[in-house]
Amino acid sequence: xxxxxxxxxxxxxxxxxxxxxxxxxxxxxxxxxxxxxxxxxxxxxxxxxxxxxxxxxxxxxxxxxxxxxxxxxxxxxxxxxxxxxxxxxxxxxxxxxxxxxxxxxxxxxxxxxxxxxxxxxxxxxxxxxxxxxxxxxxxxxxxxxxxxxxxxxxxxxxxxxxxxxxxxxxxxxxxxxxxxxxxxxxxxxxxxxxxxxxxxxxxxxxxxxxxxxxxxxxxxxxxxxxxxxxxxxxxxxxxxxxxxxxxxxxxxxxxxxxxxxxxxxxxxxxxxxxxxxxxxxxxxxxxxxxxxxxxxxxxxxxxxxxxxxxxxxxxxxxxxxxxxxxxxxxxxxxxxx
Amino acid sequence: xxxxxxxxxxxxxxxxxxxxxxxxxxxxxxxxxxxxxxxxxxxxxxxxxxxxxxxxxxxxxxxxxxxxxxxxxxxxxxxxxxxxxxxxxxxxxxxxxxxxxxxxxxxxxxxxxxxxxxxxxxxxxxxxxxxxxxxxxxxxxxxxxxxxxxxxxxxxxxxxxxxxxxxxxxxxxxxxxxxxxxxxxxxxxxxxxxxxxxxxxxxxxxxxxxxxxxxxxxxxxxxxxxxxxxxxxxxxxxxxxxxxxxxxxxxxxxxxxxxxxxxxxxxxxxxxxxxxxxxxxxxxxxxxxxxxxxxxxxx
Amino acid sequence: xxxxxxxxxxxxxxxxxxxxxxxxxxxxxxxxxxxxxxxxxxxxxxxxxxxxxxxxxxxxxxxxxxxxxxxxxxxxxxxxxxxxxxxxxxxxxxxxxxxxxxxxxxxxxxxxxxxxxxxxxxxxxxxxxxxxxxxxxxxxxxxxxxxxxxxxxxxxxxxxxxxxxxxxxxxxxxxxxxxxxxxxxxxxxxxxxxxxxxxxxxxxxxxxxxxxxxxxxxxxxxxxxxxxxxxxxxxxxxxxxxxxxxxxxxxxxxxxxxxxxxxxxxxxxxxxxxxxxxxxxxxxxxxxxxxxxxxxxxxxxxxxxxxxxxxxxx
Numbered sequence: 001x002x003x004x005x006x007x008x009x010x011x012x013x014x015x016x017x018x019x020x021x022x023x024x025x026x027x028x029x030x031x032x033x034x035x036x037x038x039x040x041x042x043x044x045x046x047x048x049x050x051x052x053x054x055x056x057x058x059x060x061x062x063x064x065x066x067x068x069x070x071x072x073x074x075x076x077x078x079x080x081x082x083x084x085x086x087x088x089x090x091x092x093x094x095x096x097x098x099x100x101x102x103x104x105x106x107x108x109x110x111x112x113x114x115x116x117x118x119x120x121x122x123x124x125x126x127x128x129x130x131x132x133x134x135x136x137x138x139x140x141x142x143x144x145x146x147x148x149x150x151x152x153x154x155x156x157x158x159x160x161x162x163x164x165x166x167x168x169x170x171x172x173x174x175x176x177x178x179x180x181x182x183x184x185x186x187x188x189x190x191x192x193x194x195x196x197x198x199x200x201x202x203x204x205x206x207x208x209x210x211x212x213x214x215x216x217x218x219x220x221x222x223x224x225x226x227x228x229x230x231x232x233x234x235x236x237x238x239x240x241x242x243x244x245x246x247x248x249x250x251x252x253x254x255x256x257x258x259x260x261x262x263x264x265x266x267x268x269x270x271x272x273x274x275x276x277x278x279x280x281x282x283x284x285x286x287x288x289x290x291x292x293x294x295x296x297x298x299x300x301x302x303x304x305x306x307x308x309x310x311x312x313x314x315x316x317x318x319x320x321x322x323x324x325x326x327x328x329x330x331x332x333x334x335x336x337x
Numbered sequence: 338x339x340x341x342x343x344x345x346x347x348x349x350x351x352x353x354x355x356x357x358x359x360x361x362x363x364x365x366x367x368x369x370x371x372x373x374x375x376x377x378x379x380x381x382x383x384x385x386x387x388x389x390x391x392x393x394x395x396x397x398x399x400x401x402x403x404x405x406x407x408x409x410x411x412x413x414x415x416x417x418x419x420x421x422x423x424x425x426x427x428x429x430x431x432x433x434x435x436x437x438x439x440x441x442x443x444x445x446x447x448x449x450x451x452x453x454x455x456x457x458x459x460x461x462x463x464x465x466x467x468x469x470x471x472x473x474x475x476x477x478x479x480x481x482x483x484x485x486x487x488x489x490x491x492x493x494x495x496x497x498x499x500x501x502x503x504x505x506x507x508x509x510x511x512x513x514x515x516x517x518x519x520x521x522x523x524x525x526x527x528x529x530x531x532x533x534x535x536x537x538x539x540x541x542x543x544x545x546x547x548x549x550x551x552x553x554x555x556x557x558x559x560x561x562x563x564x565x566x567x568x569x570x571x572x573x574x575x576x577x578x579x580x581x582x583x584x585x586x587x588x589x590x591x592x593x594x595x596x597x598x599x600x601x602x603x604x605x606x607x608x609x610x611x612x613x614x615x616x617x618x619x620x621x622x623x624x625x626x627x628x629x630x631x632x633x634x635x636x
Numbered sequence: 637x638x639x640x641x642x643x644x645x646x647x648x649x650x651x652x653x654x655x656x657x658x659x660x661x662x663x664x665x666x667x668x669x670x671x672x673x674x675x676x677x678x679x680x681x682x683x684x685x686x687x688x689x690x691x692x693x694x695x696x697x698x699x700x701x702x703x704x705x706x707x708x709x710x711x712x713x714x715x716x717x718x719x720x721x722x723x724x725x726x727x728x729x730x731x732x733x734x735x736x737x738x739x740x741x742x743x744x745x746x747x748x749x750x751x752x753x754x755x756x757x758x759x760x761x762x763x764x765x766x767x768x769x770x771x772x773x774x775x776x777x778x779x780x781x782x783x784x785x786x787x788x789x790x791x792x793x794x795x796x797x798x799x800x801x802x803x804x805x806x807x808x809x810x811x812x813x814x815x816x817x818x819x820x821x822x823x824x825x826x827x828x829x830x831x832x833x834x835x836x837x838x839x840x841x842x843x844x845x846x847x848x849x850x851x852x853x854x855x856x857x858x859x860x861x862x863x864x865x866x867x868x869x870x871x872x873x874x875x876x877x878x879x880x881x882x883x884x885x886x887x888x889x890x891x892x893x894x895x896x897x898x899x900x901x902x903x904x905x906x907x908x909x910x911x912x913x914x915x916x917x918x919x920x921x922x923x924x925x926x927x928x929x930x931x932x933x934x935x936x937x938x939x940x941x942x943x944x945x946x947x948x949x950x
Contacts, residue, residue, distance in 0.1 A: 097855035111848060124853065323842075476658070477888015481888075483907075484906075484918055488663065488666045609779060613774065
């Protein structure tokens with residue numbers, strides 16, 4: 001079914017990744033990849049499987065109960081790629097935190113409330129880079145400075161609850177980047193933050209990426225945030241990739257009815273009229289996915305029989321622009337990125 | 338996305354009526370709950386029809402039959418005076434239930450009322466009620482109950498008062514906590530803005546919405562009340578000899594451990610199973626009624 | 637931290653005053669003349685007059701309360717109606733037996749609850765988890781005095797391994813103390829152990845599924861460190877509070893068990909005093925245990941604030 005592939009030069013990618021937990025099909029044949037120095041945006045509403053795609057690929061979803069198939073490929077320094085899903089627990093540990101850094105949604109719960117910022121930074125340095133405690137402590141201060149925390153020598157001794165939300169998320173970024181990973185996985189890193197802080201976090205990640213050459217996977221439900229940041233975007237719905245393209249193409253020729261709905265639902269400054277457009281209905285229950293198109297129930301363009309009974313394949317609409325729909329019609333309008 | 342949220346919210350509001358039916362269905366689907374209902378049904382049966390069920394009266398002595406081990410003549414054996422242990426165990430159900438139902442009833446009515454007033458009106462009412470509750474919580478329950486019975490004089494009525502008093506604060510605290518979270522709900526504010534009287538708001542809007550934790554607490558309190566009654570009777574402060582009670586039978590059995598194990602095993606087992614049934618039902622109710630644990634289980 | 641401590645002490649002072657009010661009120665609730673009731677058939681007009689005067693029951697209520705409060709603050713809890721001895725001395729004589737039993741019981745509760753609770757959470761849904769949950773439910777439901785009697789029946793009467801009752805001070809002969817404290821400590825510790833098991837289980841479960849546990853795993857730390865530094869540590873810190881509440885509860889819960897095992901502690905003293913209507917001793921014991929309860933809670937709060945950096949602020 002899959003027609004896209006993980007490129008051989010990719011820093012990280014998943015190939016035909018499927019996840020099943022009990023009777024729920026959380027992910028179904030998902031493929032994407034991210035190159036060194038590139039930012040991949042993964043977009044979808046809650047329940048679309050967007051967090052699951054990175055968590056399951058990197059061994060953060062317990063198996064069992066989850067059954068994970070496909071491949072999760074990490075580019076090696078020698079140019080080869082190795083599959084995380086076949087690694088032992090110890091091999092995976094050597095990858096997580098060292099070569100993959102994570103930033104999660106809510107910094108107020110993602111940091112350990114009982115440990116100082118310093119300890120949470122140094123434990124990874126000591127384990128992965130075999131630093132000595134004094135050396136790791138010095139590095140911890142440098143890392144806080146790198147993510148723009150003022151007075152880092154003092155802040156490093158603070159506990160998470162003594163920091164503001166934005167500062168905590170900076171600490172998370174510092175932890176994620178502490179061992180100089182090749183890939184940064186940011187799972188809704190700005191959702192829990194104020195709008196002004198959101199912009200700061202986006203700026204920090206962007207400038208650090210340029211400096212360090214890290215590949216970034218930015219997961220969000222917010223097309224606005226991802227659109228201003230990503231090079232390429234993958235749209236997930238019902239555990240499947242429904243559209244994938246580089247950011248310009250997606251914004252100018254969005255083709256899947258769901259992607260079009262996401263754009264319409266985006267609150268935009270200066271739009272005439274006050275009503276907020278929504279996509280009616282709710283995402284499908286992963287335990288009872290429809291046999292045909294997963295978006296069938298909510299689609300305004302559906303063609304009755306075919307869409308209901310036949311699962312549409314991912315087809316290439318233009319260069320590197322993939323869409324999974326029988327009724328894909330590029331919507332060429334108002335390129336207001 | 339927001340449309341999806343709206344449908345979920347409306348479902349939660351309109352779903353509150355069938356929630357009770359669904360909870361009841363979920364409860365009755367559990368074999369544990371059925372076990373509890375059978376146990377409690379048996380205890381109730383013994384309490385109401387004890388005289389008919391018991392083969393002998395509680396104090397029919399026959400020293401020639403003293404310390405008969407359990408057998409066809411006496412299912413649970415006989416005691417030092419030749420009294421039938423089975424009959425005495427059956428006949429103890431009535432005072433046990435009488436004490437626990439009345440005392441929990443007192444604690445429930447007084448505690449919930451105080452909790453409603455404190456949580457709804459806040460201010461000085463809240464301060465006074467919660468300070469009193471804090472003071473009450475400083476005494477271990479059993480000790481306070483013993484002290485109350487000690488000054489009022491031993492007996493069934495004083496045991497009821499003592500147990501009722503010591504379990505009142507927990508109802509006040511549970512109710513107040515729930516009221517505090519409910520009183521900020523839009524439908525309460527709506528009712529207030531429409532000019533509804535406080536008593537009407539409290540009884541038709543607040544009380545139904547805080548009933549779930551109170552129901553759970555009631556079931557658990559029955560378990561505690563039965564344990565407390567048995568302990569008081571054990572110490573000679575509850576049911577007065579020669580009337581039978583599980584607690585006092587155990588106290589008497591303590592002197593005859595060498596002569597008959599059955600004297601201590603059966604009355605204790607009766608307390609244990611009854612308390613277990615109330616505890617299990619309480620837990621089952623909590624699982625069914627508490628939306629927090631439900632979402633936790635699902636996640 | 638200082639502010640936290642001051643607030644906590646202020647709150648405790650208010651509760652303490654309430655506690656003395658309740659204890660003071662106890663004797664006022666006695667229907668009739670407490671002194672006459674206490675003397676019963678051994679009535680002697682001279683002794684009666686002396687006790688009556690010493691109790692101060694003739695004076696106005698408010699005056700009585702303040703003199704009671706003042707005396708209590710200086711450690712004077714009145715004299716026993718039965719023996720004429722100072723209540724404070726009677727209580728102090730019994731305190732070591734009760735404290736040593738309560739602490740031994742807490743140790744038993746800890747030995748039961750930590751392994752079972754952690755094991756059960758880490759094996760959630762498996763057979764051993766179900767077994768632990770059944771056992772803890774039984775432990776909560778079993779009447780302690782029945783359990784004590786059954787333990788005596790099995791280990792003393794039938795097997796003859798341990799003495800059925802009695803007390804030897806730990807300072808006198810630690811081994812004999814241990815042999816005698818074992819059964820009562822198991823009896824008292826079981827219920828607390830069962831409650832703590834359930835609490836530890838749910839606390840560890842919550843910590844296992846927490847966001848910061850996921851962060852620790854995302855750092856690629858070895859499971860051993862994730863478990864000890866991030867999951868168990870965070871799960872067990874709140875257990876301090878429960879342990880403190882249990883210890884305080886044990887102090888009150890020992891009354892009945894002390895009667896079963898003829899353990900000469902405060903509980904046994906209360907029991908004997910109830911039979912003799914020796915109200916000042918009952919009052920004194922209740923006051924002492926409530927004060928101990930409050931102090932243990934205060935210490936627990938301070939320890940908790942030391943371990944959890946978030947507390948001091950709020």
